Amino acid sequence: MIGVTDTVDRADAKSVILSEILANHFRAITEEMSSIVLRAAHTTFIKETQDYAAALVTNEGEVFAYPHSTGVTALLGIPMSPGTMAFDDWAPGDVMITNDPYFTRGMVMHLPDYYLFKPIFHGDRLVCFAWAFMHCSDVGGSVPGSTDMKSSEVYQEGLRLRPVKLFRRGKIDEEIWNIIADNCRIPSLNWGDIGALVSSLKVGEQRIMRLIDKYGLAQVQDAMRGTLDRTEQRARAVLRTIPKGDYSFTDYLEDDFVSDVPVKMTVTVRSTGDGTVVLDYTGSDPQVQAALNLPTGSQRHHPFLSLAIMNFIVTQVEGLHLNAGIVRCIELVLPEHSIVNASFPASCGMRFLTAMRAHDAVLGAMSTALPGKLPAAGAGEIAVTLISTIDLASGRLQVAVANPVQGGTGGGPLADGVTGIDYPTGYLRNVPAEVLESEMPVLVHRFAILPDSEGPGQWRGGFGVEYAIAVEHPNASIVMRGKERYKFQPWGVAGGGAGTLGETTVVDRRGRRDIAKASVFRPSPDAVMTIRGAGGGGYGSPFARDPGHVHRDVMDGLVSVERARTAYGVAIKDRAIDLAGTAALRRAGTSRHGIDLGSGRSAWEKEWGAVAQAIGRWLARIPARLRATAKETAWTEMKLLPIDSRGAAEVDRVLQELSMRFGA
């Protein structure tokens, strides 16, 4: 390892400089590849949600360069060896395509993502791979857009394609393409997008070849390894600041869309003190019969379960080259057949919700491991909204992506949270009302901040938002997915309060009704549908908040005078701070500490917490493959128990009976 010492030899130091030079070129190549995908892509999904990426990958399957400013950030560090090692007869001009989560052991994580790989050769020597992916708006399956929250098996989610060569030595295999085209709803748009990916891979190949011509093969290969090593070392330096020890936290997906039973995600952050962090997800629930399962292929390193630690590292290090070196120092322990390590044939369309909740759970554990370094929980949802209509004259199906509705980030540790977005999906853009209305028969009534929705704190959470739309078409449908935190609020930390809840309501001539997380809504032309995202949790005691900041929020109409008084202990009189009144309020109030899980989760835990724990303990004894069914059955039985006979003894008796059935 190269350290800041006097003993480094000159050759090493010079190769470090060359590696730094090449690392900048590598990044530029990925930015260029990424720009090509974005500019030439055809589907709305790519342009508006930035759900695409491009990178350079070593032969061993590590991403050694990744763009900083475009596309999905969360795929950095995906284990790519199932892609690079899919063939042993790679040839120049080949392009491999796959979207199969199970064959690729968690490299791909749901079917709409097509991953493309192109081997880059120097002479007959395989140097590295160019990789690019995009989220196709449709890959077949049971619903338009392919993702139905209620899918129970991957078979319902579209065509599954294990790694195959779409191009062999530069020539397209029409038969493969025809299979893809015949099994999706929008073949020509997908072809446009795949064309964009292929162009991007070609540019990656040309640029690497130019670097080799200029700097030499050995130098380029050294730099690939060198930049990975140095990113790893810099990441480890950050992780060494986490005191040695185990820190645990549990968060929930509040239900699984097919039942109202929450899905538990427990993580123990284990810091070894030497720059390695183990994320042990033991105790997390079994996989579910809905599209929430995250197939991570039992990988030792995986970014989707490491988001909070990766973000923490990137926040702490200036000028870090983004690559898989970051995930080398984050090791995973994953229970088999679980929500975080689902096995075939679990459905996984909306698995990003699970990744988001894993992010939150790690934030929670880190709040005790390293107080003052990470924010509170944010809205933790993605709420993708697709509107489709049929053009009455031409019969053409029109599909548009409306705003992704999210709530706010958590507050802190050193600033207020961000309104209307959360970090794991921080790259998502809204769709301007003027654009949406020009392309579709839609009227956007509001896109606005929800005052008083923030988790209060010294650093308050980001505010929730509401989005109200009407579709002026007799035969329209709105497909929504990825809603969460409609029952369990984003939690606050270090004395900060929990945020609010999301909700979806409809107002039409029949009145107002709650459609909550319904995945399809067919609006009448007089209906206005409003989607609200939760406000993020607060950080630190709200009574420690600078009264000037509270006053500013009041003047901006974000916080009401009443809430300033009750939540923050700040008295506002005649649009100014009442200093004496504020002092009195703050003296009388009690400062809070620790985590505020929010009333939703607290109420559920009060009613069901003991039962859930008993079921959890019991499930650990059931064979892993049976746990999903066992959990479902156990909960069904528990819900049948009269409310006054849910005591420990009764619960154990029921579980004991079930044990026979599940072979425990």
Added chain:
Amino acid sequence: MSSSSVHLGVDVGGTFTDMVVFDDRGQLHCFKMPSTPARPAEATLTGLDEIVSALGLTPAHLAGLQHTHGSTIAVNALIERRGARLGMITTDGFRDVFELGRLAIPHPMRYDSRRLVPLIPRGMIRGVPGRLDASGRERVPLDEAALAKAAKELAADGAALLLVSFLHSYRNPAHERRAREVIKAILPDMPVELSCEVWPQAREYERAVTAAVNAYVRPPVERYLEDLVGGTAARGIGTEPRVTRSNGGMQRARTILRQPVSALLSGPAAGVAAAAAVARDCGWDDADLITIDVGGTSADVGCVRHGQPVLSTEEHIAEFPLLLPSIAVSSVGAGGGSIVWVDETGALKVGPRSAGADPGPACYGKGSTTPSLTDAMLVAGWLDDGQRLGGRIPLRLSEARKALSPLAKSMGLDVEAIADGAISIAIAIMAAETSHVLARRGIDAPEFSLVPFGGAGPLIGALLAEEVYVDRVLVPQTPGALSALGAAYSDVQGDLIAPTYRLLSELASSELGDTCRQLEDDARRWLGEEAAALPMGEVRITFSADMRYEGQGYDVTVPVPRDVLLRNDTAALAGLFAETYRAIYGHTNDRADLWVKEIRARAVGVMPRPRQLRAGRSSGSAVKGSRRVRIAGKLHTASTLDRASLGAGDRVAGPAIIDQLDTTLLVPPRWQAEVMESGSILMTHS
């Protein structure tokens, strides 16, 4: 058309005010004044007095002086938040248009990443009922009572100006115009700005931001122009000052006050425009250029295609997305002041932090011990010990070495190797960003030439060119004052836009023609107003259409002949789109439908060009001596030359160093430099 008047071009920067003058014989002179940020016109006026006495200008010269001014005044006011206190009235339900922006945060992986703080706080924004739809039809009438109430409240809260931005006003301005009448009736002295009049284009956030920035920067721009107009008139200058615009053109000082946002990027834009003009002077009428302006804290990259600066309509300036067409300039965080450091793993790094202008790099001897790129260049011999930068600051090699030596020690290398490494890394960063910028613009650059300028540009130019696989570098006569030169060269230039937002197949039969005629009338009116006070020659109005395949995220701006629009020839329009699209992406998609988003017009009024002397003949005595320089780890003996003594046709083989007042030019090994008839130097790689 060239004129024998005296021509003056000015660029007011944060540190220096650059001025270039073509005298009545066509001789080019360069002046550099320290800027006076508190009253920016002062430096210009003092400089003018100096020029008058230095060149012996007569009252007749002054009466006919042609003078054009670029500045960073507007953009600095924006960055430093020194603009007007604004209030805004918008459509009910969209009060948070600024707070929410386009939702995304700049660096999603960083927990400290935040959106831009809006120019107008939420408390100074009101939504009022009233709604138009995308076709411009009124769906809810404007609630005038609510509007009046909102206006009064905002005025009471201290708004110095009210901005009105309603949904779909680009399509139908009726509600915004009516709002102005209502406000004027109750608050006669309140200035009112309408988003549809600043730039009528769809996308509520970007249009409102463009209008807000316009109103925000007006007071400082107004103050500056008042000083400038008054000060030049008082000196007997008979012509109105002109101001350069972000689109590379210029317009009258009096008329630009309606749209000061259009002058936001005037300095950097004039630099790119000047690069195009310099290439034309060399006889390259159809030049493809990459321009790089290397300053103290950053390097600005621009492009010229077929002799025209590449414009963008998606520029972010000081993080604000602005819709007006601007010369596309992207900033790279590497410049002469970029700090050289070693990270915790022992890897050498350059930037993104900068030592700034004061105290600046260690070699300025002003007390800084932080090593920077300029220090590395001094150690490498690219700059000379004791050399005066810009004729002013003497550089101290000993300070540079002292600053770099802790890094050398920690890496186990000598100071020279660290200097080499730092320069190579900085060039790699610039090269990487440059290729990224070109990719974003959809440009693949093998046939391009590089035009380096700014203080450090000509030092880095040739080596940067090697990294981006370009083998021709064109160095203008005054690389340190190129934006001022661009100002002196600029033509009147305005942009107009009209929405269509329709599928090509659904366009009404006369829609394109009607839009074209309307734009043409507006363009002629705009040019007429400029011509009233300017000696404008030929006038050109050209058209283009913003189009895309259905579902795509980016428009392609397609130049369209006027008669195609007048004939409403949609088939020809589709053909033109396919041609342009293929040129960028190499393929087309014949099955997809086409959107026509906007029609644009550009109005150009050609101005008399300064007459320019050709370069003098060779004196044969330009070589001053030689010095040792390190380039990419190798030590060379480079001859040193004085640019003023070089004449047309002179050739210099690298390694060589050519000094001039405003910059130093490095000719690396395997590069040849040749002085062209126009006075520029062309470097070619062998």
